[in-house]
Amino acid sequence: MKARGIILWLAVGIPLLWGVMRTLQNAMKLF
Amino acid sequence: MASSFLNRESTIAPAGYNRFLVPPAALAVHLSIGQVYAFSTFNLPLTKILGVTHTVPGDWNLKEIGWIFSIAIAILGVAAAVFGRWVERVGPRKSMFVGALCFGGGFIVSAIGIHYHALWLLYLGYGVIGGCGLGICYISPVSTLIKWFPDRPGMATGMAIMGFGGGALIAAPLSVILMSHFKTAVSNGVLETFVTMGVIYFMFTMIGVYSVRLPAEGWKPEGWTPPLKPPALVTQAQVAVDAAWRTPQFWLLWVVLCMNVTAGIGVLSQASPMIQEIFTGRVTPQMAAGFVGLLSLFNMLGRFFWASASDYIGRRNTYFVFFALGILLYSTVPSIGSAGSIPLFVAAFVIILSMYGGGFATVPAYLRDVFGTMHVGAIHGRLLTAWSAAGVLGPVLINYIRQYQIDRGIPKAQAYSVTMYIMCALLLIGLICNFCMRAVDEKYHYRAPGKNT
Numbered sequence: 357m358k359a360r361g362i363i364l365w366l367a368v369g370i371p372l373l374w375g376v377m378r379t380l381q382n383a384m385k386l387f
Numbered sequence: 388m389a390s391s392f393l394n395r396e397s398t399i400a401p402a403g404y405n406r407f408l409v410p411p412a413a414l415a416v417h418l419s420i421g422q423v424y425a426f427s428t429f430n431l432p433l434t435k436i437l438g439v440t441h442t443v444p445g446d447w448n449l450k451e452i453g454w455i456f457s458i459a460i461a462i463l464g465v466a467a468a469v470f471g472r473w474v475e476r477v478g479p480r481k482s483m484f485v486g487a488l489c490f491g492g493g494f495i496v497s498a499i500g501i502h503y504h505a506l507w508l509l510y511l512g513y514g515v516i517g518g519c520g521l522g523i524c525y526i527s528p529v530s531t532l533i534k535w536f537p538d539r540p541g542m543a544t545g546m547a548i549m550g551f552g553g554g555a556l557i558a559a560p561l562s563v564i565l566m567s568h569f570k571t572a573v574s575n576g577v578l579e580t581f582v583t584m585g586v587i588y589f590m591f592t593m594i595g596v597y598s599v600r601l602p603a604e605g606w607k608p609e610g611w612t613p614p615l616k617p618p619a620l621v622t623q624a625q626v627a628v629d630a631a632w633r634t635p636q637f638w639l640l641w642v643v644l645c646m647n648v649t650a651g652i653g654v655l656s657q658a659s660p661m662i663q664e665i666f667t668g669r670v671t672p673q674m675a676a677g678f679v680g681l682l683s684l685f686n687m688l689g690r691f692f693w694a695s696a697s698d699y700i701g702r703r704n705t706y707f708v709f710f711a712l713g714i715l716l717y718s719t720v721p722s723i724g725s726a727g728s729i730p731l732f733v734a735a736f737v738i739i740l741s742m743y744g745g746g747f748a749t750v751p752a753y754l755r756d757v758f759g760t761m762h763v764g765a766i767h768g769r770l771l772t773a774w775s776a777a778g779v780l781g782p783v784l785i786n787y788i789r790q791y792q793i794d795r796g797i798p799k800a801q802a803y804s805v806t807m808y809i810m811c812a813l814l815l816i817g818l819i820c821n822f823c824m825r826a827v828d829e830k831y832h833y834r835a836p837g838k839n840t
Contacts, residue, residue: 357405357408360408360598361405361407361408361411364408364411364412364594364598365411367411367415367594368411368414368415368418368550368594371418371557371591372414372418372550372553372556372557374557374560375553375555375556375557375558375559375560376553376556376684376687378556378559378560379556379559379680379681379683379684380680380684382676382677382680383677383678383680383681383684384677385673385674385676385677386674386677386678386681386733387677
């Protein structure tokens, strides 16, 4: 159950983190 | 076999199931459908389907392409309202699966439309079929999470709906990368990107389909007991969907959501030209793109932050903050613009956009407080028609009033001031409606057939 939970959270967390990092990189152009 | 896997009964969780395995299912679905917010990345490439590198006669124009997104958002609200009861009946797994088929299928139909250069197929594919997928997928996981987290409904729905905001952050760079990868001498890569995205999003939504579970009847978190004396607006009773929308509370909440969304969506739709025009010569298109990115980020973060905060300060108080703070910020924006302070301008709008996202994420928990959990998904679906209305009202207000001001000779930098004051008036209407919210009259409470009390 625990391993399944980690895999599920990673599966959604990694793409989201990637998107946030890309957006932050873009947002830095404002300053 | 596959049919029984999708049935509601197959999704009932066994005893001892860890409820924190359910939010990733909801996130997988919302991260996928959140792509719709990044559809504008396809706008320019779709005007160069025939010319590949530039627009040639026969290519579609931006005005025609703009309708694809508008249709999708309008159908989202309609589908959520129409299919809400069905989603409650068949359960989250089957509805997510059907929603994924529609959303992924919408991309494929649109790709066929690009191949034959038939714009109506894009309206039908991404707009109508994809829009149905958006509506069904949007409401499916929300009521499930509310049932799993009766102690923290705001945080739970905030987590899921945060995914809808986050989906755009993934889809925007992903679309650019895919179009660049598939670009050839005879294709600008949009068709191939549509097919790839249709498959990717279908597969990603399957994570949610596979892992979603419903709690067993009567389940509650270990050690948690419902408060003996709930806050004034929180009901222990249930209101059926057909009774709910006959209550004044439903329509007050409809206006509350509509006003909150109108104020935010108008800014989102015009953020890039607005900051460039208000700070003429000081903000480049690249910097404006950074501003749009920052707004999207705070739109996402606000969903989790405000919805979680609403568990502590109450739903009505949270909306009071949205409206009161919104009025304060919108009314000071013209002065900030005149003063030429870009950091203050950005700070005001990221807070406004966080409250825009927060409004979406807090409303399912507000509905649960007022109408109970029985039909919360279906009621939420019907309430989302307010989003469709705001999707038209917000951009129209910003665009038309700005143009009217410019036509009257007002400099572009000041053309947004009147709009900001109109947004204040809209937020004031929302504030009053939110203030009028009371507990639902007992005559609307659901009574099981054969029971008189």
